[in-house]
Amino acid sequence: MNDPIISVRKLTKRFGDFTAVNAISFDVERGEIFGFLGANGAGKTTAMRMLCGLSFPTSGSGRVAGFDVMREGEKIKRHIGYMSQRFSLYNDLTVWENMQFFAGIYGMSQRESIARSNELLQRLNFAAEKDTLVGSLPLGWKQKLSFVIATIHNPGIVFLDEPTGGVDPITRRQFWELIYEAADSGTTIFVTTHYMDEAEYCSRVSIMVDGEVRALDTPANLKKQFAAETMDEVFRTLARGAKRGE
Amino acid sequence: MAAIEVHNLCKRYGKVTALDHLSFTVEKGELFGLIGPDGAGKTTLFRLLATLLNPDEGSATVEGFDIVGDYREIREIVGYMPGRFSLYQDLSVEENLDFFAALFGTRVADAYELIEPVYKQIEPFKTRRAGKLSGGMKQKLALSCALIHRPKVLFLDEPTTGVDAVSRSEFWDMLSDLKQRGITILVSTPYMDEASRCDRVALCNEGRILTIDTPCHIVENFDKRLYAVSGDNMFTLLNVSRAVSGVVECYPFGSAHHIVADAAFNENEFIAQATLAGVRNVDVYPAEPTIEDVFINLMKQ
Numbered sequence: 001m002n003d004p005i006i007s008v009r010k011l012t013k014r015f016g017d018f019t020a021v022n023a024i025s026f027d028v029e030r031g032e033i034f035g036f037l038g039a040n041g042a043g044k045t046t047a048m049r050m051l052c053g054l055s056f057p058t059s060g061s062g063r064v065a066g067f068d069v070m071r072e073g074e075k076i077k078r079h080i081g082y083m084s085q086r087f088s089l090y091n092d093l094t095v096w097e098n099m100q101f102f103a104g105i106y107g108m109s110q111r112e113s114i115a116r117s118n119e120l121l122q123r124l125n126f127a128a129e130k131d132t133l134v135g136s137l138p139l140g141w142k143q144k145l146s147f148v149i150a151t152i153h154n155p156g157i158v159f160l161d162e163p164t165g166g167v168d169p170i171t172r173r174q175f176w177e178l179i180y181e182a183a184d185s186g187t188t189i190f191v192t193t194h195y196m197d198e199a200e201y202c203s204r205v206s207i208m209v210d211g212e213v214r215a216l217d218t219p220a221n222l223k224k225q226f227a228a229e230t231m232d233e234v235f236r237t238l239a240r241g242a243k244r245g246e
Numbered sequence: 247m248a249a250i251e252v253h254n255l256c257k258r259y260g261k262v263t264a265l266d267h268l269s270f271t272v273e274k275g276e277l278f279g280l281i282g283p284d285g286a287g288k289t290t291l292f293r294l295l296a297t298l299l300n301p302d303e304g305s306a307t308v309e310g311f312d313i314v315g316d317y318r319e320i321r322e323i324v325g326y327m328p329g330r331f332s333l334y335q336d337l338s339v340e341e342n343l344d345f346f347a348a349l350f351g352t353r354v355a356d357a358y359e360l361i362e363p364v365y366k367q368i369e370p371f372k373t374r375r376a377g378k379l380s381g382g383m384k385q386k387l388a389l390s391c392a393l394i395h396r397p398k399v400l401f402l403d404e405p406t407t408g409v410d411a412v413s414r415s416e417f418w419d420m421l422s423d424l425k426q427r428g429i430t431i432l433v434s435t436p437y438m439d440e441a442s443r444c445d446r447v448a449l450c451n452e453g454r455i456l457t458i459d460t461p462c463h464i465v466e467n468f469d470k471r472l473y474a475v476s477g478d479n480m481f482t483l484l485n486v487s488r489a490v491s492g493v494v495e496c497y498p499f500g501s502a503h504h505i506v507a508d509a510a511f512n513e514n515e516f517i518a519q520a521t522l523a524g525v526r527n528v529d530v531y532p533a534e535p536t537i538e539d540v541f542i543n544l545m546k547q
Contacts, residue, residue, distance in 0.1 A: 038410075039412060039413070139285060167284065167436075168545065169438065169545070173542075176498055197500035236411060239411065239412040
C-alpha cells in the first residue's frame with residue numbers, strides 16, 4: 001500500500017457566505033509526521049474536521065485512510081486515531097478499563113482487545129500500572145496513555161490536535177519521542193501545534209492562511225524558501241499577511 | 247514598598263499541594279512573568295492574590311494591603327484576567343465594557359485613553375455578542391475590561407495560551423505599552439520563549455519556584471556545557487547520542503537536538519560514533535542555552 005494515506009483536492013467548506021476552507025489540495029504519505037499549522041481562524045479546525053469524517057465538505061474530493069471524504073465519513077472515523085488537546089480518557093476508570101472501553105468503541109473483539117492492550121502496556125513499560133485509576137496518574141503518563149489508546153485499533157493515521165499544550169518541557173519532549181517512534185514503525189502522524197520548535201520535528205509542514213494552504217514542504221525547504229532561520233520566522237512571515245480578522 | 251510581596255504562601259486542595267511555600271517580590275512598575283506548565287500553581291497564586299481564595303499558610307500583600315484582611319481594598323486596585331474567558335457571552339462587546347465600568351463606579355469614557363490601544367482593535371465589532379468573538383478578540387475585550395477601573399496592578403493568567411505566534415507577540419507589545427504607563431503586571435505563561443518579554447521571571451513547577459531572576463541572568467547562570475547536534479536521521483541520532491560517552495542528556499530542540507555534556511565529551515568522537523551508527527551528515531557545535539534548557543535542567547535536579 002504505497003498510495004498516500006490522505007489525498008485531497010480542492011477541499012472546500014462554506015458556512016453561509018463565509019468560506020472557512022478554500023480549495024485546499026495536498027497529499028500525506030504513509031509514515032510521515034505531517035505538521036498542520038495556521039494562524040487562529042485560518043480554517044485549521046474546519047479542515048481537520050473534514051479529514052476526520054466529522055464534517056462533510058461543501059465541494060472538492062479526496063480520500064483519507066482509503067475512504068471517500070464526501071461519502072464515507074463514518075468509515076473514516078473508524079479507521080483513524082484521534083487525540084484532542086484536552087485529555088479525554090476516563091479518570092475514574094483504571095488504565096486497563098480505559099483500554100478495553102476504547103477498544104470496544106472501535107468494535108474490536110474481546111480477544112483482539114486483550115492482546116492489543118497487553119502489547120501496548122508492554123511497549124510503554126506500563127504493565128505494573130494496569131489497575132491504577134487514570135485520574136491518579138501524572139499528567140505526562142496520562143498523555144502517553146491517551147496517545148497509545150488513540151492507536152489501540154491500529155489505525156494507519158493518528159490526528160493529534162495540539163497534544164502538548166500547557167505541558168512541561170520534559171514531558172513535551174517525551175511525548176514527541178513517542179510520536180517519532182510511532183512514525184518510525186509506520187503510523188502516519190497528523191499534528192497541529194502552536195509550538196514552533198515542534199514544527200521542526202515534522203517530516204513536512206503545511207501552513208494555512210485565510211482558508212488556504214499557503215506553504216507546504218519540509219522544514220528545511222520552507223526555511224530556504226522564506227530565507228528564514230527558524231520555522232517561527234516562516235510562520236510569522238506567512239501569518240502576518242493574513243487578512244481574515246483573527 | 248513593593249507592589250506584590252509573597253511570604254511562604256501555601257495552598258492545599260485535599261492531598262494535593264498546589265502552592266508549596268512560595269516567596270517572591272514584584273517591584274512597582276515591573277512586568278513579572280510566572281513561567282511554567284499546567285500544575286505549576288500559577289492559577290492558584292492568582293486566585294490568592296486576587297482575594298478569591300485564602301491561603302492555608304503564609305501571607306501576601308498587594309500594594310501594601312493584606313490579601314486576607316484587606317480584600318476590599320485589593321479588589322479596588324487590581325485588574326484580573328482569568329485563564330478561562332469569563333465575560334458575559336450574551337452581552338455585546340460594549341455592554342460588557344459598560345457593565346464592568348458600572349461595577350467599579352466609573353464610566354468607559356474616563357478610562358478610554360488607557361484602554362484605547364487595546365480596545366480600538368475590537369471597537370469595529372462593538373455591537374457583536376462576546377460569545378461570537380474569535381479567541382484573539384475575546385482576549386482583547388477581557389484585557390479592556392480588566393483595565394476599565396485603572397488598576398495599579400494587573401493579574402493576567404495565561405493570556406496567550408492557545409493563541410498563534412503572531413497574535414502572542416502582538417499581545418506582549420500591548421503589555422509593554424501598559425508597563426510604560428506605570429502599571430505593575432504579573433502575567434503567567436506556559437510558553438518559555440515569552441520569558442524574554444518580561445523584566446524578571448519566576449520559573450515554576452509543581453507548586454514551587456525553581457529560580458527567579460531576569461531572563462538574561464537565568465540563561466547566563468547555566469553552567470553546563472551545551473551542544474547542538476543534527477544529522478540526516480534525527481530519531482536515530484537521538485537514541486545514538488545517549489550512548490556516547492560524555493553525553494549527560496540529549497533532548498530534541500527544534501531543528502537540532504541539545505546535548506548537555508560533561509568533561510568526557512569530545513566533538514570528533516561524537517561525530518565518529520554517530521556516523522558509525524548510521525547517521526549521515528552529523529554536525530556538532532556549541533549552543534547558546536535558552537530559558538527552556540535551564541528549565542529542563544532545573545526540573546531534573
